[in-house]
Amino acid sequence: MSGKPRLTYLNGRGRMESIRWLLAAAGVEFEEMYLETKEQYDKLIKDGFLLFQQVPLVEIDGMKMVQTRAILSYIAGKYNLYGKDLKERALIDMYVEGIADLMQMILMFPFSPPDAKEKNLDSIKERATNRYFPVFEKVLKQHGQDFLVGNKFSWADVQLMEAILAVEEKVPAVLSGFPQLQVFKTKMSNMPTIKKFLQPGSPRKPPPDAHYVETVLKVFKK
Amino acid sequence: MSGKPKLYYFDGRGKMESIRWLLAAAGVEFEEEFLETREQYEKLLQGGSLLFQQVPMVEMDGMRMVQTRAILSYIAAKYNLYGKDLKERALIDMYVGGTDDLMGFILMFPFLSAEDKEKQRAFIVQKATSRYFPVYEKVLKDHGQDFLVGNNFSWADVHLLEAILMVEEKKSDVLSGFPQLQAFKARISRTPTIKKFLEPGSQRKPVPDDKYVETVRRVLRMYYDVKAN
Numbered sequence: 001m002s003g004k005p006r007l008t009y010l011n012g013r014g015r016m017e018s019i020r021w022l023l024a025a026a027g028v029e030f031e032e033m034y035l036e037t038k039e040q041y042d043k044l045i046k047d048g049f050l051l052f053q054q055v056p057l058v059e060i061d062g063m064k065m066v067q068t069r070a071i072l073s074y075i076a077g078k079y080n081l082y083g084k085d086l087k088e089r090a091l092i093d094m095y096v097e098g099i100a101d102l103m104q105m106i107l108m109f110p111f112s113p114p115d116a117k118e119k120n121l122d123s124i125k126e127r128a129t130n131r132y133f134p135v136f137e138k139v140l141k142q143h144g145q146d147f148l149v150g151n152k153f154s155w156a157d158v159q160l161m162e163a164i165l166a167v168e169e170k171v172p173a174v175l176s177g178f179p180q181l182q183v184f185k186t187k188m189s190n191m192p193t194i195k196k197f198l199q200p201g202s203p204r205k206p207p208p209d210a211h212y213v214e215t216v217l218k219v220f221k222k
Numbered sequence: 223m224s225g226k227p228k229l230y231y232f233d234g235r236g237k238m239e240s241i242r243w244l245l246a247a248a249g250v251e252f253e254e255e256f257l258e259t260r261e262q263y264e265k266l267l268q269g270g271s272l273l274f275q276q277v278p279m280v281e282m283d284g285m286r287m288v289q290t291r292a293i294l295s296y297i298a299a300k301y302n303l304y305g306k307d308l309k310e311r312a313l314i315d316m317y318v319g320g321t322d323d324l325m326g327f328i329l330m331f332p333f334l335s336a337e338d339k340e341k342q343r344a345f346i347v348q349k350a351t352s353r354y355f356p357v358y359e360k361v362l363k364d365h366g367q368d369f370l371v372g373n374n375f376s377w378a379d380v381h382l383l384e385a386i387l388m389v390e391e392k393k394s395d396v397l398s399g400f401p402q403l404q405a406f407k408a409r410i411s412r413t414p415t416i417k418k419f420l421e422p423g424s425q426r427k428p429v430p431d432d433k434y435v436e437t438v439r440r441v442l443r444m445y446y447d448v449k450a451n
Contacts, residue, residue: 051316051320051357052319052320052323052353052354052357053353061309063309063312065312065316066316066319067315067316067319067320068319069291069315069319070312070315070316070318070319073295073311073312073315074308074311074312074315077308077311078308086296086299086300087283087285089295089296089299090285090287090292090295090296093289093291093292093295093296094273094287094288094289094292096292097289097290097291097292098273098274098288098289101274131274131275132274135273135274
């Protein structure tokens, strides 16, 4: 047993990617086990690893953690990325939850039927540009600090960075109206742990492709 | 300004109900402003009170909090319903994640067509009895304690009771295979603050009806075409 957290998921982004980002940002090395077949998944359930029969699963500190938010909150708390008090934690939670709503749209996108893809892409662009990015642009402008909350690097910054890059993959010029976010993106990219995660060969997963979608449907088939 | 938390939402359950439950369980009195018209909602939007243009919104401790999970976590921590350390918090978060997923299936129920409602009812009961209830049944059986986590009343207990009652509204005998949960339900319902919340005249909201659905659709101009799971 290596003592490193062990992630069990498909070999792709999905709901595990935010966890990979946060561990990486915290400078924590981790191992991964990839689900490729339904049999592997059924065995995990049978062996009692998955509390609610679902992945992500992260084995960390003697716990078999499930539920993405629970895992992220634990990591943030453990590695001091959750603010200095209850109010900062509240702000981080608000920001992170808002971004999660945007990320959910991106998560589901590869699974939308072909005739809905254009509409869904437009929704992602609309929400990012009109609902989410303006909020963070304003937060950064108003306090003039490098980080979203409490003048300190936190989970909120990691989550926003992940979201910016994910949206840019779909809408390349999306940051054109957001100068603060452009600066934020550059600053985050230069942070050592994040810089490392953005380099080839890191545990970061590529955008979902047809093979990933196929694997998801196969592994979780009822 | 009364100092009490003020809740902004429709006069109905939706995403705000878990917040009402938790405040009530913590013995915290709160005020409510009910959205009835599009104009009220637009006024809130223009006033900049809704960070992501959405409700629930709760004014408390000088903050205008949005995002249900953020609000619930803040209340849980403030009123010592979040365990004693990081590991207990992790357990509570996991358990609440499960009951949240279960209640999520029920959240959209009122917006479905009559045909989809039947389909969804079966889906809810199936998930409750095969995926969620067995987990909490086993947790309680394994440690034999009154509460889910750390032998102390927590957010996880409040959330589970809320979920149990909501599923029972869809199938009244759904707890028949779960003796631990039956005892849990009786025990937690007897907790003074919860007992009070379960009595008529409390701020607990009734099962959503057509009027509620109509109000939400009118105010938000959304949810006209919701599909079953």
